[in-house]
Amino acid sequence: MNSTNQSSVKEALNEKSGLQIWWRLLRPHTLTASIVPVFVGTMFALTRSEINLFLFLAMLLASILIQAATNMFNEYYDYVLGLDNEKSVGIGGTIVRDGISPKTVLRLALAFFGIAILLGIYICMESSWWIAVIGAACMLFGYLYTGGPYPIAYTPFGELFSGFFMGTVIIGISYYIQTSVVTASVIWLSIPVAIFIGAIMLSNNIRDLDGDKENGRKTVAILLGRKNAIRFLAFMFISAYSLTAAYVIAGILPGWSMLAFLSIFKAADVIRKFRGKTNSLEMMPAMAATGKTNTMYGILIGFSLLVSNYF
Numbered sequence: 001m002n003s004t005n006q007s008s009v010k011e012a013l014n015e016k017s018g019l020q021i022w023w024r025l026l027r028p029h030t031l032t033a034s035i036v037p038v039f040v041g042t043m044f045a046l047t048r049s050e051i052n053l054f055l056f057l058a059m060l061l062a063s064i065l066i067q068a069a070t071n072m073f074n075e076y077y078d079y080v081l082g083l084d085n086e087k088s089v090g091i092g093g094t095i096v097r098d099g100i101s102p103k104t105v106l107r108l109a110l111a112f113f114g115i116a117i118l119l120g121i122y123i124c125m126e127s128s129w130w131i132a133v134i135g136a137a138c139m140l141f142g143y144l145y146t147g148g149p150y151p152i153a154y155t156p157f158g159e160l161f162s163g164f165f166m167g168t169v170i171i172g173i174s175y176y177i178q179t180s181v182v183t184a185s186v187i188w189l190s191i192p193v194a195i196f197i198g199a200i201m202l203s204n205n206i207r208d209l210d211g212d213k214e215n216g217r218k219t220v221a222i223l224l225g226r227k228n229a230i231r232f233l234a235f236m237f238i239s240a241y242s243l244t245a246a247y248v249i250a251g252i253l254p255g256w257s258m259l260a261f262l263s264i265f266k267a268a269d270v271i272r273k274f275r276g277k278t279n280s281l282e283m284m285p286a287m288a289a290t291g292k293t294n295t296m297y298g299i300l301i302g303f304s305l306l307v308s309n310y311f
Helices: 003-012 019-025 032-046 053-080 102-126 130-144 158-179 184-207 209-214 220-224 226-250 255-274 280-308
Strands: none
Touching: 019 053, 032 053, 032 158, 032 184, 032 280, 053 102, 053 130, 053 158, 102 130, 130 158, 158 184, 184 209, 184 220, 184 226, 184 255, 184 280, 209 220, 220 226, 226 255, 226 280, 255 280
C-alpha cells in the first residue's frame, strides 16, 4: 500500500501521532468491557455490606490492564499471522501504520500482565487465594483469545467466552472480594452485562466479517451472515433489557434499575447504524455505539445500586 493510501486511511480513522499512538494501542473503546463489570459487581456488594475502596481500585486497574494486554496480544498475533494490514480498521494500527515494533507491543502486553499479577497478589492477600486461580484463568483466556494454536477469536465462541470471563467471572470476583461470598443473585445480575460484552465482540465481528471470512475465521457473524448477525445482535439487546426488567420485578435489582432503560435508545442506534452498511469504515460508528451502550447500561445499573443503598 502506498503512502498516499495509507495517509487516507489514517485520516479516515482520525489517527494522530505522538502519545495517541499508544492510546490507540489500548483500544480505549473496548475498555468499557473491563470497567463496567468491576463497577457493577462492587456496587452490588455495597448493597450487602461496606466495601473496601482499595480492593475496588486494585480490581478495577487489574481488569483494565488485562483487557488492554488482550488487545495488544490481538494486535501482535493478527500481525504475525498476516491478518492485519494498513487498511485494517478496528485495530490500534501501531504496528501496520505507525511502525511500532511487534516485539515492543508483545513486551508491553506481558508487562501489563505482570502488573496485573502484582495487583492480584494484593487482592488475594486481602480476600482469598482462590482468586489467584480464577485470575490466572482470565489471563489465560486473554492470551488464548488471539494467541496459541487455536485462537478463540477465530471460532464461533468468542462472544460466549468474552461475556462469561469478562462479565460473569469479573462481576463475581468483584463481589466476592468485598463480601467473601458468591450468591445466586450476583450470578443472575451478571448475565445482562455478559450479554452486552458479548455484543461488543459480535459488533466487532460484524464490522470485520468480510476480512475475517477471507482469512478463514468461523465467527458467529460469518456463520449467520451479516443481516442475520445484526438481527441476532438486536436479539441480544432485547434479551438483556428483558432480563433487567425481570430482575426488578423479582427483587434482584431495585426499582431504581429501571434507569438502565435510558440506554435502550443507544442500543437502537447501534442497529440503525449497522443496517445497510457493508464497508468497515461505515460501520465504525455502530461499533463505537455498541461500546457506549454497554457503558451507559453499566453506569446506570451501578448508579441504581448505589442510590438504592441510601434511599
